[in-house]
Amino acid sequence: MGKSVRLTVLSLVVVAAVGYLILTGVRQTGMQYMTVTELARLDRAPKAEGFRLDGTVAPGSVVYDQRRPRLQFKMTDGKENIAVVYDGLKPDAFADGREVVVEGAYRHSDRALHASKLVTKCPSKYEAQGLGKDRS
Amino acid sequence: MSELGRLALLLGFACSLFAVGSIAWGLRTGLSGPLRSGRRAVWAVCGLALLAMILLERALLTRDMSYRYVAEHTSKDLPLHYAFTSLWAGQEGSLLLWLLILSAYGSAFLFAYRKRLDPFYDAVAMVVASVMVFFTGLLSFVCSPFRILATPPPDGMGLNPLLQDPGMMIHPPILYTGYVGFIIPFGFAIAVLLTNRSGTRWIEEVRRWTLFCWGFLGVGILLGARWAYIELGWGGYWGWDPVENASLMPWLVGTAFVHSVMIEQRRGMLKTWNIALIVLTFELSIFGTFLTRSGVLTSVHSFAESNIGPWFLGFILLSSTIATALILYRKALLESENRMDAVVSREGSFLFNNVLFVALTFATFLGTTFPVLSEAVTGTKISVSAPFFNRVNVPIALTLLLLTGAGPVLSWKRATASVLKRNFVLPAFMGILATLVALPFGATGIYTLVCIFAAAFVTTTIIMEFARGIQARKSVETGALPSQVVNLVQKNKRRYGGYIVHAGMVILFVGVLGSSVFQKEAHGPLRNGEALAIGPYTLTLRGVTEQQKQNASLTTAILDVKREGKFVGTEHASKALYSKSQQPMTEVALRTTPAEDLYMILGGVNEDGTTSIQAYINPLVSFVWVGGLVMVFGTIIALSDKMRLRREEKFAP
Numbered sequence: 146m147g148k149s150v151r152l153t154v155l156s157l158v159v160v161a162a163v164g165y166l167i168l169t170g171v172r173q174t175g176m177q178y179m180t181v182t183e184l185a186r187l188d189r190a191p192k193a194e195g196f197r198l199d200g201t202v203a204p205g206s207v208v209y210d211q212r213r214p215r216l217q218f219k220m221t222d223g224k225e226n227i228a229v230v231y232d233g234l235k236p237d238a239f240a241d242g243r244e245v246v247v248e249g250a251y252r253h254s255d256r257a258l259h260a261s262k263l264v265t266k267c268p269s270k271y272e273a274q275g276l277g278k279d280r281s
Numbered sequence: 282m283s284e285l286g287r288l289a290l291l292l293g294f295a296c297s298l299f300a301v302g303s304i305a306w307g308l309r310t311g312l313s314g315p316l317r318s319g320r321r322a323v324w325a326v327c328g329l330a331l332l333a334m335i336l337l338e339r340a341l342l343t344r345d346m347s348y349r350y351v352a353e354h355t356s357k358d359l360p361l362h363y364a365f366t367s368l369w370a371g372q373e374g375s376l377l378l379w380l381l382i383l384s385a386y387g388s389a390f391l392f393a394y395r396k397r398l399d400p401f402y403d404a405v406a407m408v409v410a411s412v413m414v415f416f417t418g419l420l421s422f423v424c425s426p427f428r429i430l431a432t433p434p435p436d437g438m439g440l441n442p443l444l445q446d447p448g449m450m451i452h453p454p455i456l457y458t459g460y461v462g463f464i465i466p467f468g469f470a471i472a473v474l475l476t477n478r479s480g481t482r483w484i485e486e487v488r489r490w491t492l493f494c495w496g497f498l499g500v501g502i503l504l505g506a507r508w509a510y511i512e513l514g515w516g517g518y519w520g521w522d523p524v525e526n527a528s529l530m531p532w533l534v535g536t537a538f539v540h541s542v543m544i545e546q547r548r549g550m551l552k553t554w555n556i557a558l559i560v561l562t563f564e565l566s567i568f569g570t571f572l573t574r575s576g577v578l579t580s581v582h583s584f585a586e587s588n589i590g591p592w593f594l595g596f597i598l599l600s601s602t603i604a605t606a607l608i609l610y611r612k613a614l615l616e617s618e619n620r621m622d623a624v625v626s627r628e629g630s631f632l633f634n635n636v637l638f639v640a641l642t643f644a645t646f647l648g649t650t651f652p653v654l655s656e657a658v659t660g661t662k663i664s665v666s667a668p669f670f671n672r673v674n675v676p677i678a679l680t681l682l683l684l685t686g687a688g689p690v691l692s693w694k695r696a697t698a699s700v701l702k703r704n705f706v707l708p709a710f711m712g713i714l715a716t717l718v719a720l721p722f723g724a725t726g727i728y729t730l731v732c733i734f735a736a737a738f739v740t741t742t743i744i745m746e747f748a749r750g751i752q753a754r755k756s757v758e759t760g761a762l763p764s765q766v767v768n769l770v771q772k773n774k775r776r777y778g779g780y781i782v783h784a785g786m787v788i789l790f791v792g793v794l795g796s797s798v799f800q801k802e803a804h805g806p807l808r809n810g811e812a813l814a815i816g817p818y819t820l821t822l823r824g825v826t827e828q829q830k831q832n833a834s835l836t837t838a839i840l841d842v843k844r845e846g847k848f849v850g851t852e853h854a855s856k857a858l859y860s861k862s863q864q865p866m867t868e869v870a871l872r873t874t875p876a877e878d879l880y881m882i883l884g885g886v887n888e889d890g891t892t893s894i895q896a897y898i899n900p901l902v903s904f905v906w907v908g909g910l911v912m913v914f915g916t917i918i919a920l921s922d923k924m925r926l927r928r929e930e931k932f933a934p
Contacts, residue, residue, distance in 0.1 A: 214893060
């Protein structure tokens with residue numbers, strides 16, 4: 146049964162190759178998901194480099210240098226703050242109090258996250274709450 | 282009026298339930314009466330869904346702010362055409378559109394098979410009706426689009442500026458036509474299992490339905506990419522965002538299916554696999570809707586978080602469990618008629634293609650849901666993004682591209698050494714030649730070189746196939762070359778349509794390669810008269826204007842564009858500030874040539890009077906869109922082929 150052996154070997158090779166790609170991919174590009182509080186309360190430099198943080202833009206903390214362009218702000222989850230530095234244009238939906246997700250490298254020395262990606266969630270759901278109750 | 286809307290959906294729910302029950306009863310007893318009433322109930326749901334849509338549209342167009350949905354998604358200053366399309370701006374309306382398309386598919390299906398009084402088709406209709414139960418139920422009891430506000434506001438919240446784009450008017454309906462359409466193949470698969478029907482007629486029918494919605498899904502994905510490119514203003518069109526992945530996954534599995542179905546038609550093999558692929562495609566379509574709408578994952582495209590997530594998850598679990606149980610229960614029905622003869626054969630390459638497509642889907646799925654999965658398994662949430670997908674998916678996709686050239690020219694059953702030599706020496710030579718030519722132009726990196734090799738390799742095999750076909754018809758064909766090509770394609774639309782799709786894919790790959798590897802970026806603050814250099818271009822700022830539009834104020838930078846010192850045009854990069862939401866919205870200035878796009882973004886006017894401009898050169902982006910169009914063209918040709926049935930199938934009931 147040389148043929149079925151060959152088929153099995155071929156499938157195994159594909160599965161192994163894809164498995165290898167996924168494993169090394171996760172190891173090298175995976176980012177740890179943390180809350181602002183978790184990251185802010187670390188007392189020593191974390192092992193992992195890449196982080197992904199969810200939080201809101203602390204009102205009044207935004208400093209935007211449009212000329213570079215560089216965006217700096219504090220991200221908060223209501224308890225703690227983390228400074229975020231993002232080199233790039235300010236996204237359209239970015240504003241005080243908006244929910245944002247940032248990805249990047251955390252440097253413990255200056256306690257700042259150097260973001261390579263910044264996603265602003267759409268604000269519509271907050272506004273919608275202002276409409277009040279349904280007629281019963 | 283809102284009561285009427287609610288009533289329509291409630292009646293739709295009742296009719297769907299009735300259709301399922303009545304058809305089930307008819308199938309069980311063999312009575313034709315219940316089957317007929319069940320079919321009629323499916324039609325009725327379509328009418329009721331249409332009525333509900335008209336009622337909601339009426340409210341949207343008249344801006345009846347007592348409707349919660351209208352107040353949430355429109356405003357009085359919204360242009361009329363966007364008020365019309367804001368039907369699918371929010372969740373409730375999107376689900377209504379889902380239902381409408383679903384019931385339209387159900388009716389179209391019944392219409393197409395109205396003359397075939399075979400309970401098999403009733404079983405398909407029953408599956409469609411059970412999905413209708415889910416959607417009418419959701420719209421009636423969980424998230425009704427006809428909620429009325431206790432105190433209507435004087436004006437609405439306005440439509441999300443990102444959705445105020447011509448592309449967004451048609452992208453969702455087309456994407457949904459693709460997504461939802463997989464209900465029909467799914468219905469066929471379940472009906473085969475339910476009725477224990479052997480035979481292959483259904484597989485030819487299902488191939489055509491699948492190709493239809495597969496084509497629409499592809500167009501939907503491309504329109505989404507085009508929208509992201511023009512509206513999101515980050516210079517790219519694909520970011521491996523969860524919602525993008527969600528639409529890609531059913532397309533990938535659907536692609537695997539349209540290939541492997543050929544093996545089943547030709548050789549009676551892979552029956553279980555094919556049914557599994559159909560089921561998976563459908564479940565992934567539902568999963569896609571779930572991802573877009575549930576807010577489980579953060580995405581630039583997720584416009585609302587909501588309470589419908591658990592319902593969708595429950596529906597996916599239930600339907601896939603039933604499908605799996607049926608597959609196991611009917612194992613005997615799905616026995617293969619033949620065995621694989623050799624690994625190096627058409628079958629072998631298709632099998633390899635399928636394994637790779639499923640692997641690609643698996644990797645995409647894993648990456649997309651990784652935060653949720655890793656938290657469940659290890660307790661820490663790990664997230665992966667674009668670098669992961671590029672790392673994992675690019676090599677798989679490139680292997681698939683190579684197979685695109687190899688698969689179709691391998692012979693069925695077993696490819697001999699002489700076949701391999703005849704079919705592969707020239708393409709491989711052309712591939713190497715193209716790679717060598719590309720080297721001095723700065724092509725480095727293994728993936729870039731493999732992609733260039735593969736593109737030339739596949740193109741050559743496709744041209745050779747056409748040339749061979751024309752050569753074979755030399756005796757009957759005397760016209761000019763173009764007419765010979767047209768006649769050749771008409772002789773075997775399915776085959777050559779397929780080659781055209783492959784050619785489109787090659788073009789698309791070249792576009793992706795060019796725009797991802799060779800992208801250039803430049804930015805800077807400019808004073809009036811100052812210039813920004815990028816590649817062969819210089820952009821000179823002529824001035825900035827302010828202007829008031831219907832529902833936004835517009836700041837525009839006027840740029841004179843020179844290419845290699847020669848003036849080529851004036852471009853306008855803008856930022857709109859929408860009066861309702863006070864949200865700025867970048868409007869990109871785009872200068873498209875076949876070879877490259879010049880993409881210009883206005884950052885804003887600075888306090889010191891300078892203006893921030895960011896520019897990209899995206900080489901070969903137009904190839905992405907053109908490749909997509911060629912694929913659509915090929916799909917239409919393949920679809921226009923007649924039904925191909927074996928003799929015994931023609932007379933099958």
